[in-house]
Amino acid sequence: METLEKLQILSGAARYDASCASSGSRRQDASCGTGNTSQGGICHSWSDDGRCISLLKILLSNDCIYDCAYCVNRATNPVPRASFSAREVVELTMEFYRRNYIEGLFLSSAVMQSPDHTMERMVGVAELLRTEERFGGYIHLKIIPGSSSALVRKAGLYADRISVNIELPSQESLRRLAPQKHKQAILEPMSLIGRQIQESMLERKASRHAPRFAPAGQSTQMIIGASPESDLQILRLSEGLYRKMHLKRVYYSAFVPVNADNRLPVLASPPLLREHRLYQADWLLRFYGFSAGEILSDDAPNLDETFDPKTSWALRHPEFFPVEINRADYGTLLRVPGIGVTSARRIVAARRFSVITPEGLKRIGVVMKRAKYFITCSGRPFEKTGRQPELLRSRLLIGDGAGESIPEPPPKQLSLPGLFA
Ligand code: SF4
Structure with missing residues (x-):
């Protein structure tokens, strides 16, 4: 398969991961003559200093051995499959970087063969970029739950940000919708990353030559609306992640039904307003000194749709x-x-x-x-x-609009100019 064909499949497949960036949008009429839009390709993320940076957002592979009910790439779906070699991702990244299309890479993957096999190849990409290509741009690596601690540590040494997707807010929902995933296998690397980040910050205070570990921190993503948990349960989970695991961000991703599966709820449209309210509540947790128990209660466990x-x-x-x-x-x-x-x-x-x-x-x-x-x-x-x-x-x-109820439209995801014409 040609690299461009793979790129089309694997950048499109990455669009459901919101943990760094914008979700996809498609513009049909590209009459301006310089490129076009596609649902995959370049996404935007924000650096610590508030700068907007463009990232090449792709999967290393969509050839998954797992079968999560909500995922377009699950093993039982008849979708075109593709996998990049580490070298191909490195070449694409460097090529787009030199052309000024991107400032960094967001690399995730389906689980190929085993978590360790996948993680090893992903870390290999970051290692080649940093050591052979001397690439100084931003790298966000997704950690595959169940991969070894040694690989997680290595990933943190090459990447700016790493993230483990928590996917669903409870073990029960994981068991039902993503039976090959386990809460413990997700929380363990998160906890390890949290400790490594803290240690690295202390070491760098003592010596500025100490190696940096994921200097842009760790994040995670939770799917909202595929499972029955209340907003209070979700916010309590986020609160715990911020306090105990030192997460930088929890991303909430409104459930987009892509599979017909009787384990999933039937929704008229993705719950974007709920996602929006959760982001507002998350902001209160992180910057306004609120606790989850103040924002919601067991008697009223869901966020008000009318007011922020x-x-x-x-x-x-x-x-x-x-x-x-x-x-x-x-x-x-x-x-x-x-x-x-x-x-x-x-x-x-x-x-x-x-x-x-x-x-x-x-x-x-x-x-x-x-x-x-x-x-x-x-x-x-x-x-x-x-x-x-x-x-x-x-x-x-x-x-006065305090009761505004329309979520902001998601930022647009751009295409790789000229590639998907
Ligand atoms: S592990 Fe689950 S969510 Fe991830 S790609 Fe495979 S099926 Fe999709």
Whole structure:
């Protein structure tokens, strides 16, 4: 099979992995004359400093021995199969890098023969790129659960980011939908990676010549909506992963039905709004000091579709409000809908010099259309709805978009110019 034919199959097959990047989109009319779009090829990821980087996103192989119910590449699906050699991936990466199409590689794979066999070949790609080609670009390697600790360690020495996909939020769902996968085989490498990253950071503090281990951290991906777990279960799992395994990101991927399988739910469309709400709640876990148990409870275990999770929390906790802008500490300010990390910091900094006025709040970047219902400024309220929760809900719904319910469209995945014409 020609390399380009393989590339078409294996970049298309990689599009369901959201753990680094955008999901695919297709544009039929490529009348601009310089390339076209395809559902596979180049994706975007974001570096620690917020820079957007383009990655060649491919599978090493889609020839899988496993049979996960939700996966297009499962062993029993009659799809075209292809596998790259390590050398082919290296050549493609270097070629696209030299042409300025990409700044790095995102390499995942189906399980060929065994986890170790697959992982060895994936690590081989990274090793060749780093040692032979002296490639200094970004590399994200997927870890195959069940591969040896030695290979996981080696992967972390060559890759910037590594990730193990947790796939489903519980052992029971794994057993039902991905019977060859086991929670322990997924958590063990995650835990090892977490420890290695911490050790490497300490060693590099002592000596800047100490080797770096996955300097961009580890991430994972969870499929949302293929199994019956509640949002609370999902958020508790994410919370544990952030705290115990030091994950950088958990990616939530709305279940896209690609197989007819009676173990899977029948959905009219992928649950994109739920995915969106989970990302918002995840943000609260990571940057706003919320715990999963505060965002949701056993009595109400799923995220509100109408309001974002912070507004929803605020509506359930009228006793917390109003918050006085000129006195509240940083953590309290972060709980106010319409006040983000940047505006909370700015408020705390500005208060050192003068009393903050309503005009000052706007200049600072507070989203007043939401915040005004929850704050006072030098004792003066902006809106007197605090003691009438129903009125507050309807004002928020009608007036200002706090109840926005349309998820942002996924970023577009670009093609490799000219290749899939
Ligand atoms: S291991 Fe499961 S999810 Fe991964 S490629 Fe194979 S069938 Fe798909």
